[in-house]
Amino acid sequence: MTDRRPTRSTPAGRAYLDLQNLARRLRRPTDELHQLYALEGFLSRLAASEHADHLVLKGGVLLAAYETRRPTRDVDLYARQVPNDIPTVLRTVREIAALPQDDGLDLAPETATAESIRDEDEYSGVRVTLTGRLSAARIAFHVDVNVGDPVQPAPRRVVLPRLLGGRLEVTGYPLPMVHAEKIVTAVQRGAGNTRWRDFADVHALCLRHAVDGDELRSSVVTVSEYRRVALTPLATALAGYPAVAQAKWAAWRRRQRLDDRLPEEFADVLGTVTAFADPVLTGRTSGLSWDPGALSWR
Numbered sequence: 566m567t568d569r570r571p572t573r574s575t576p577a578g579r580a581y582l583d584l585q586n587l588a589r590r591l592r593r594p595t596d597e598l599h600q601l602y603a604l605e606g607f608l609s610r611l612a613a614s615e616h617a618d619h620l621v622l623k624g625g626v627l628l629a630a631y632e633t634r635r636p637t638r639d640v641d642l643y644a645r646q647v648p649n650d651i652p653t654v655l656r657t658v659r660e661i662a663a664l665p666q667d668d669g670l671d672l673a674p675e676t677a678t679a680e681s682i683r684d685e686d687e688y689s690g691v692r693v694t695l696t697g698r699l700s701a702a703r704i705a706f707h708v709d710v711n712v713g714d715p716v717q718p719a720p721r722r723v724v725l726p727r728l729l730g731g732r733l734e735v736t737g738y739p740l741p742m743v744h745a746e747k748i749v750t751a752v753q754r755g756a757g758n759t760r761w762r763d764f765a766d767v768h769a770l771c772l773r774h775a776v777d778g779d780e781l782r783s784s785v786v787t788v789s790e791y792r793r794v795a796l797t798p799l800a801t802a803l804a805g806y807p808a809v810a811q812a813k814w815a816a817w818r819r820r821q822r823l824d825d826r827l828p829e830e831f832a833d834v835l836g837t838v839t840a841f842a843d844p845v846l847t848g849r850t851s852g853l854s855w856d857p858g859a860l861s862w863r
Contacts, residue, residue, distance in 0.1 A: 571700040577669030581700035583729050593822065596702070597636050601626075602728055603697055603704040604640050606670040610661045611642075612735050619646045620657075620710065621720045622737040623746075625762070630723040631740060633769040635762070636821055639707040643716065643738070644690075654691040654710045655679040662695060672697040682709060689713070716742055717787040718780060740774060745784035748842045753794045755802050756809065761817040765827055768834045771841040772857055778850025785845055798843040799835070807832035 571578040584602055588595040604626050611617060624641025628634055647657065655677060662672035672695055682692045690711025697704050716738060723737035747763040754760070789796050807830075814831035818824060828834050837860060844850050844862050853862040 575669065575700070576667055577671075577698075577700040580669040580729065581702060584699075587728065598728060599699060599702045599704050600636075600638055600706060601634075602668075602699065603670060603672070603706050604637070605725070605727055605733060606666060606668050606697075607640055607662065607672060607695075607706075607708065608725070608735055609666050609668065609733055610664040610672070612733060613664055613666070614661050616647070616657055616661060618736055620644060620736075621716065622723070622735050623743070624709075625766075626725070627723065627737050627743065628766060628770075629725045630737060631743070631770055632773055633766065635765070635769075635823065639709050642708065642710045643720075644710050644712050645716075645720075647710070649690060649710065649712045651679045651681065651691050655693055658693040658695070658708050658710070662697075670697055670699050682711070714742075714746055714788045714791050717745075717784050718742070740770070741776060741781045741784040742788075744770065744776065744781055744842075745788045748785055748799075748845065749788045749792060749794055749796075751799055751838075751842070752789070752797055752802050752846065753792060756806050758803075758806075759813060761814055764814075764831075764834050764838055765818075765823070767838045767841065768827070771837065771855060771860070774855075774857055776855040778845065778853040778855065778862060781845050781855075782848065782850055796846045798846050799839045800843055803835065803839075807835055 571581040573579045573582060580602065584598045585595050588598045608622065608626065611620060621643040623643050624639060625635055625637030626640055659674040659677050662674040662677065676696045677693050679691050679693045683689045690709055693708045695706060718739050718741060720736050721739050722734055725733045725735065727733055744767060747767050750760060750763055751758060811831050818827055840860060841855060850862050856863050
């Protein structure tokens, strides 16, 4: 039963009020944290299910494992050894959502609906939409399950810090693969790219984490060969792009309330991303590692 007025007498009420307080401290919208909490709840159920090793976490939620959490409304999963048809995916997501957890969430598997999705030419998949509840909050979110780019290096166990404390361990993309998909997408889409989150993610990640140059090159080549994308330096593929993109970048940054986390000028973001990506794209990172402190390959 849904709480009309959240109290600390139930798990749902406690979580609702704790998230409300956390949102005030972080100066973030409460509904944003409700959304992330619901996504965490789905992943904790996935981790406890028989599908834990067959559905691999990617996308925005995974970034929390790399200390780069950002707002998102979707759980993105790569399907391995799972048929990627609507009936199978819908049944699988409903099974996962129905598993009990002591987090106060009701993920309402009976509300789940599914449809085919296609992200231009990158991958096809199935989107499942659920509408759950946390006390007085109604939370709609998506679970996107797709097949596509081969994962190189192989998926591994990653640890996500939870909003209200504790940790969650799931199977996820390794960091080189996170970068590779975003870098190849930037080359592939060129000056028509509006995936601002990809630039933001690569920028944030390369400020924080070292990366092995040989591993990243292998990941980029694997993705580009699968998509049949010719590798071109971003400096060439996106020449003149910052001036065209600035207004849209500023609007996206403002909508996401990331003014305090990302540079105001898109040229600054792209400059860092290009310094990171272009040596990889041109095969000049053999035997090198990315130094996030120096922002260079060494």
